[in-house]
Amino acid sequence: MRKVHARSLGIGDRTVMRVIPLGELSHEWTPELQYLVPVADAQDAQELRQLCTGGLHNLYPLLSESLWETSWQNNAVVGDVTLLEAGDVVVSQPHRNEIQVQYRPSDDHHAIFLTNRCNSYCLMCSQPPTPQDDSWLVGEAIEILRHILPSPAVIGMTGGEPLLLGPKLREVFDITAELHPTSRIDLLTNGRLLANPDCVKQLLGQLRANVCWLVPLYGHADFLHDFVVQSHGAFHETLAGLLNLQSYEQAIQLRIVLIEPVLEILPQLCAFIGRNLPFVREVAIMGCEPIGFALANRAQCEMDLGNWHSELLAGISALDRAGIPCILMNTPLCTLPSALWRYAHRSISDWKRVYVGECEQCLVKDACGGLFAWQEKGWRPGAIVPIREVMTT
Amino acid sequence: MLTDAYPTTLYPFRFRRLAPDNIVAVSETGDHIFLNDSTLSDLVHRFANFSAPQIAELKSKFFLGPPGGTPGLRRLISSRIAAKHETVLSGPSLHIIVPTLQCAHSCRYCQVSRALDDEGHTMSMDDLDAACDTIFESRAQALTVEFQGGDPLLRFDLIRHAIERIQTRNIGEQRHLRFVVTSTLHQLTEEMCQFFKAHKVYLSTSIDGPEELHNRNRPLPGKDGYERTLKGMSLARRIIGVDAVAALVTVTRNSLEYAETIVDQYVDLKLHDIFLRPLSNYGFAVKNAHALSYSHAEFAAFYAQAFERVIYWNRQGYPLREVGASIALNKVLSTHDGGYVDLQSPSGAGLAAIVYNYDGFIYPSDEARMLAEMGDFGLRLGKIGQPLAQVLKSPVQRDLIQASLGRYVPGCDECAYRTYCGPDPVNTYGRFGTTRAPIYLTDHCQRQMWLFDYLFQKLHGEDEDFLNLAFEWAKPNGG
Numbered sequence: 001m002r003k004v005h006a007r008s009l010g011i012g013d014r015t016v017m018r019v020i021p022l023g024e025l026s027h028e029w030t031p032e033l034q035y036l037v038p039v040a041d042a043q044d045a046q047e048l049r050q051l052c053t054g055g056l057h058n059l060y061p062l063l064s065e066s067l068w069e070t071s072w073q074n075n076a077v078v079g080d081v082t083l084l085e086a087g088d089v090v091v092s093q094p095h096r097n098e099i100q101v102q103y104r105p106s107d108d109h110h111a112i113f114l115t116n117r118c119n120s121y122c123l124m125c126s127q128p129p130t131p132q133d134d135s136w137l138v139g140e141a142i143e144i145l146r147h148i149l150p151s152p153a154v155i156g157m158t159g160g161e162p163l164l165l166g167p168k169l170r171e172v173f174d175i176t177a178e179l180h181p182t183s184r185i186d187l188l189t190n191g192r193l194l195a196n197p198d199c200v201k202q203l204l205g206q207l208r209a210n211v212c213w214l215v216p217l218y219g220h221a222d223f224l225h226d227f228v229v230q231s232h233g234a235f236h237e238t239l240a241g242l243l244n245l246q247s248y249e250q251a252i253q254l255r256i257v258l259i260e261p262v263l264e265i266l267p268q269l270c271a272f273i274g275r276n277l278p279f280v281r282e283v284a285i286m287g288c289e290p291i292g293f294a295l296a297n298r299a300q301c302e303m304d305l306g307n308w309h310s311e312l313l314a315g316i317s318a319l320d321r322a323g324i325p326c327i328l329m330n331t332p333l334c335t336l337p338s339a340l341w342r343y344a345h346r347s348i349s350d351w352k353r354v355y356v357g358e359c360e361q362c363l364v365k366d367a368c369g370g371l372f373a374w375q376e377k378g379w380r381p382g383a384i385v386p387i388r389e390v391m392t393t
Numbered sequence: 394m395l396t397d398a399y400p401t402t403l404y405p406f407r408f409r410r411l412a413p414d415n416i417v418a419v420s421e422t423g424d425h426i427f428l429n430d431s432t433l434s435d436l437v438h439r440f441a442n443f444s445a446p447q448i449a450e451l452k453s454k455f456f457l458g459p460p461g462g463t464p465g466l467r468r469l470i471s472s473r474i475a476a477k478h479e480t481v482l483s484g485p486s487l488h489i490i491v492p493t494l495q496c497a498h499s500c501r502y503c504q505v506s507r508a509l510d511d512e513g514h515t516m517s518m519d520d521l522d523a524a525c526d527t528i529f530e531s532r533a534q535a536l537t538v539e540f541q542g543g544d545p546l547l548r549f550d551l552i553r554h555a556i557e558r559i560q561t562r563n564i565g566e567q568r569h570l571r572f573v574v575t576s577t578l579h580q581l582t583e584e585m586c587q588f589f590k591a592h593k594v595y596l597s598t599s600i601d602g603p604e605e606l607h608n609r610n611r612p613l614p615g616k617d618g619y620e621r622t623l624k625g626m627s628l629a630r631r632i633i634g635v636d637a638v639a640a641l642v643t644v645t646r647n648s649l650e651y652a653e654t655i656v657d658q659y660v661d662l663k664l665h666d667i668f669l670r671p672l673s674n675y676g677f678a679v680k681n682a683h684a685l686s687y688s689h690a691e692f693a694a695f696y697a698q699a700f701e702r703v704i705y706w707n708r709q710g711y712p713l714r715e716v717g718a719s720i721a722l723n724k725v726l727s728t729h730d731g732g733y734v735d736l737q738s739p740s741g742a743g744l745a746a747i748v749y750n751y752d753g754f755i756y757p758s759d760e761a762r763m764l765a766e767m768g769d770f771g772l773r774l775g776k777i778g779q780p781l782a783q784v785l786k787s788p789v790q791r792d793l794i795q796a797s798l799g800r801y802v803p804g805c806d807e808c809a810y811r812t813y814c815g816p817d818p819v820n821t822y823g824r825f826g827t828t829r830a831p832i833y834l835t836d837h838c839q840r841q842m843w844l845f846d847y848l849f850q851k852l853h854g855e856d857e858d859f860l861n862l863a864f865e866w867a868k869p870n871g872g
């Protein structure tokens with residue numbers, strides 16, 4: 001997530017606030033939320049002070065260092081006013097001298113982090129799990145949901161493994177359905193705990209929230225998938241979970257991350273999905289991010305997709321034959337055979353996406369999803385070569 | 394080894410030799426693999442010696458798995474098996490109404506049709522109304538109502554009456570309805586087309602091949618049957634739409650030397666489906682067997698030649714689908730049953746399709762009502778107007794079900810293709826006078842075994858273009 005350098009003065013750690021222009025306070029203010037109000041000059045400061053002394057205790061100014069010294073000298077966020085946008089939902093981190101931007105309305109993708117705990121230990125995990133109790137995170141997630149306005153089309157929710165939250169996850173769903181009835185939740189989960197019928201009933205019975213379940217699958221046999229997620233028994237649990245989701249008519253996107261043990265069996269895995277899980281809405285096949293455990297397991301995770309075209313073509317052909325839609329993510333066009341360009345998706349969040357020098361001369365740069373920012377430091381998903389000629393058939 | 398921590402056992406499967414060293418094996422879920430004598434023996438006796446990729450492949454197709462399964466696996470396998478029976482377990486979806494046996498043709502192989510001046514072979518209005526109402530007693534959400542004959546367009550008044558009655562009833566029922574009229578199209582008028590267009594009625598006709606062959610098979614006094622069918626087809630396409638008419642081929646002895654010409658004819662006519670249907674072995678076709686009939690080997694040679702021609706046209710970029718192969722490929726390659734009445738176990742006769750005949754009786758299939766025309770009423774399920782539930786519980790229907798459970802039928806029980814196929818008890822009855830004859834001696838069995846053998850050999854060839862086509866045809870909506 002984005003972090004902005006700023007001092008939080010007299011504001012508690014991890015206070016969730018919505019950035020709101022002074023002029024909009026009058027018709028949006030409610031006592032349950034916290035507001036961060038950009039203050040441009042002494043006159044704004046004067047106006048805000050009147051509101052505060054008038055009894056609105058949930059307002060904090062966002063102002064520059066000099067303005068704070070001259071006009072406020074009280075609880076405030078002090079930093080560069082221009083780095084935040086109206087509608088941003090931010091969380092204070094006083095001891096780090098920064099605030100986190102947890103939600104920005106103008107972004108294409110939104111993600112809310114629910115837990116850092118996990119019951120799998122994937123070879124290429126981009127967010128290595130921690131064992132500590134972090135149940136405060138879901139409380140903060142609920143606070144963030146309460147501060148979001150207007151409702152986005154899609155809210156991504158991720159972990160860790162959100163199903164470990166048990167009934168708390170249902171609470172997140174219900175609050176989302178209540179506050180953002182038009183939003184779809186994209187929940188990233190390994191689905192293993194959905195093998196338990198009690199868990200499924202508690203989580204899905206009369207569910208109002210519109211959830212799409214993003215579930216990874218890494219093999220067409222137990223020992224293959226279990227190896228990638230480093231958890232014995234995971235394959236059969238995930239299968240049971242997927243079938244339970246289907247029986248509740250839930251939308252499912254399967255996710256396949258392209259590391260070596262997965263690329264080796266991609267055609268067979270896709271054919272398995274076609275035969276056994278034809279009810280999934282979509283399969284997302286994605287390049288591995290050079291981050292987290294992937295850095296430690298570099299030998300299995302650093303792939304030059306240019307060496308795997310026949311597996312990619314055969315895998316996607318198997319999905320096509322089964323009539324299952326497929327998208328490719330985190331795969332720059334120049335690393336793919338051109339026959340697969342039409343599946344490539346501009347999936348990398350705007351603030352994580354970069355293009356490199358080679359891209360400047362590329363004819364298809366505008367259609368390309370680019371690279372993760374950290375691929376500049378880690379490794380690239382293949383040779384980045386400008387496309388200079390586009391064959392049309 | 395990676396697989397060591399995974400106790401593994403052999404799950405049931407059946408197999409069949411396609412060629413001296415090529416064996417196809419099929420698991421209970423209907424997944425298939427190709428083996429040779431050595432790998433078959435290894436699978437049975439020492440699968441632990443297989444490589445990890447081989448074990449993964451066998452597990453992913455349910456030839457191997459953990460002893461006793463897991464909750465997830467048990468659910469997956471049972472839902473795969475259940476999906477194969479969706480069509481026969483969700484209530485009759487194909488309802489055939491035969492309003493009249495009148496027909497202008499005098500085809501030599503036809504079992505049933507009567508001359509135009511024959512007044513005795515038309516359904517009563519009361520029976521027609523009762524049939525329309527009975528259709529809604531089916532639990533099936535999607536209902537196809539097909540009008541057959543004779544030539545039902547000779548009594549367009551009855552078709553119109555039935556469709557209007559069914560549509561009116563459907564305002565409350567909200568079923569997904571589809572209508573088909575099977576006809577020579579000779580009597581088709583603009584007014585009929587307007588009505589069909591308004592009510593989403595599709596037309597089905599017979600085109601046996603080039604004009605000379607078609608007219609030889611289907612004599613009319615004016616010798617202009619072909620020309621008049623084509624005229625009807627172009628009228629329907631102009632008013633109803635390009636996809637208004639589907640056609641099928643009845644293969645007679647005369648057709649055998651024209652395999653490619655027949656297929657080309659369908660391309661010329663801009664048709665995208667072709668259904669190469671062998672003659673039934675009963676009815677008038679049996680009486681005229683010497684002149685019309687052919688051996689199974691002769692049909693197989695014809696079919697293979699025609700099939701290659703169909704593939705040829707697809708490679709040229711002209712989409713053309715052979716319906717019989719599509720039905721079989723759906724069974725082999727698709728998880729979801731295509732909803733065809735054929736190749737079901739238990740049989741789709743009665744459970745998936747039902748015929749309301751002009752004579753006031755209900756039959757389990759088209760062939761069954763044709764047997765009645767020959768004087769054998771043994772397959773009557775009941776009278777039109779009886780509750781559907783009662784008809785489906787009749788002794789005849791029970792017998793058809795019991796006789797068509799492949800698992801319990803000698804010959805089918807051990808057959809590699811059992812998950813894809815089913816005995817045809819009506820065909821057996823027509824041939825042997827009982828539903829309990831040795832299935833493996835029926836024409837139905839011979840033909841289907843041959844077709845599955847043929848298609849599996851094609852699938853084994855692993856030509857990517859052919860595989861793409863096969864999967865396309867296999868889709869439940871027929872691609």
